[in-house]
Amino acid sequence: MKIVFYGAGNMASAIFIGMIENKVVKPEEIYLTSKSQKEKIKFFQDKLGVNISYDDSELLKDADYVILASKPQSFPDVAKRLRPYLEEATKIISVMAGTQIKTIRRELKSDNPIARLMPNTNAMVQHSVSGISYSENFPDKDELVELMESFGTTVVVEEDAMHNITAATGSGSAFLYYIYEKYAESLMELGFDENEAMFLTTNLVIGAGKMVEDSDLSFSQLRKNITSKRGTTEAGLDALDGEGIKSILMTTLNAAANRSEELSQDD
Numbered sequence: 001m002k003i004v005f006y007g008a009g010n011m012a013s014a015i016f017i018g019m020i021e022n023k024v025v026k027p028e029e030i031y032l033t034s035k036s037q038k039e040k041i042k043f044f045q046d047k048l049g050v051n052i053s054y055d056d057s058e059l060l061k062d063a064d065y066v067i068l069a070s071k072p073q074s075f076p077d078v079a080k081r082l083r084p085y086l087e088e089a090t091k092i093i094s095v096m097a098g099t100q101i102k103t104i105r106r107e108l109k110s111d112n113p114i115a116r117l118m119p120n121t122n123a124m125v126q127h128s129v130s131g132i133s134y135s136e137n138f139p140d141k142d143e144l145v146e147l148m149e150s151f152g153t154t155v156v157v158e159e160d161a162m163h164n165i166t167a168a169t170g171s172g173s174a175f176l177y178y179i180y181e182k183y184a185e186s187l188m189e190l191g192f193d194e195n196e197a198m199f200l201t202t203n204l205v206i207g208a209g210k211m212v213e214d215s216d217l218s219f220s221q222l223r224k225n226i227t228s229k230r231g232t233t234e235a236g237l238d239a240l241d242g243e244g245i246k247s248i249l250m251t252t253l254n255a256a257a258n259r260s261e262e263l264s265q266d267d
């Protein structure tokens with residue numbers, strides 16, 4: 001197998017580290033190229049044993065998969081690198097938010113099979129939840145799903161649903177991290193010092209995550225198990241509802257999904 005990453009930033013590195021750690025792909029089957037992060041990809045070569053190259057003809061020769069992992073705005077430059085050497089059988093996997101299959105086709109001037117993948121950086125610990133949608137001519141979907149499930153779980157969706165998946169899970173972990181950040185800051189306002197606030201928040205998040213993973217209970221039941229009638233939790237939850245937590249989250253998700261739609265219209 002030969003898997004070539006155009007872009008080796010936060011998302012690409014989470015994917016190839018996740019794949020290598022899971023031993024589904026050997027480091028020597030992975031090829032990296034980038035534009036701005038030459039030292040970083042040298043570091044990955046030294047640390048992981050992956051290949052690096054800036055020679056597109058070498059990169060694209062007999063490539064099974066090309067992963068498009070630059071920012072959407074850099075895709076025209078990436079497409080320019082790919083066009084002269086892209087082979088017909090190479091499958092293209094794009095993780096770029098908002099960039100449609102038809103745009104990728106148009107820029108590459110080719111009919112190569114294309115899948116759009118919307119992963120998240122939890123891929124690094126094999127816990128990405130990734131949405132996938134395919135071009136109509138995509139062969140060997142099972143092989144792709146197996147590869148993608150080496151770093152988490154997948155859900156196949158129509159391309160139109162990618163905007164919502166991007167908001168829900170592509171960006172979703174950033175929304176949760178932001179809530180954790182604000183939680184720690186609020187603990188500091190309560191009087192804990194920074195180390196204490198970080199220690200308490202980190203262990204709270206890890207413990208809650210493990211409870212979600214290990215118990216069969218719903219989020220709602222886990223919450224109810226903590227909430228005594230007229231107790232402290234009820235008082236806090238009433239305050240959270242009073243501030244409109246649900247509407248804050250809806251506004252957040254709608255803003256992210258709308259931005260994905262805007263990006264797709266920039267095409």
Ligand SMILES: NC(=O)C1=CN([C@@H]2O[C@H](COP(=O)(O)OP(=O)(O)OC[C@H]3O[C@@H](n4cnc5c(N)ncnc54)[C@H](O)[C@@H]3O)[C@@H](O)[C@H]2O)C=CC1
Nearest residue numbers: 007008009010011034035036070071072074077078096097
């Ligand atoms: N960071 C995240 O959590 C997620 C990101 N994505 C998508 O992944 C893509 C990359 O995002 P990040 O990794 O966060 O960005 P990043 O800025 O960390 O990485 C971008 C990479 O693209 C490379 N690049 C730029 N122009 C290039 C060119 N002409 N040829 C080869 N490589 C080139 C850069 O050198 C860099 O390695 C974006 O399209 C984003 O929408 C999707 C899901 C989650």
Ligand SMILES: O=C(O)[C@@H]1CCC=N1
Nearest residue numbers: 096097166170171172
């Ligand atoms: O912020 C972004 O545009 C990318 C897509 C999903 C997560 N990060």
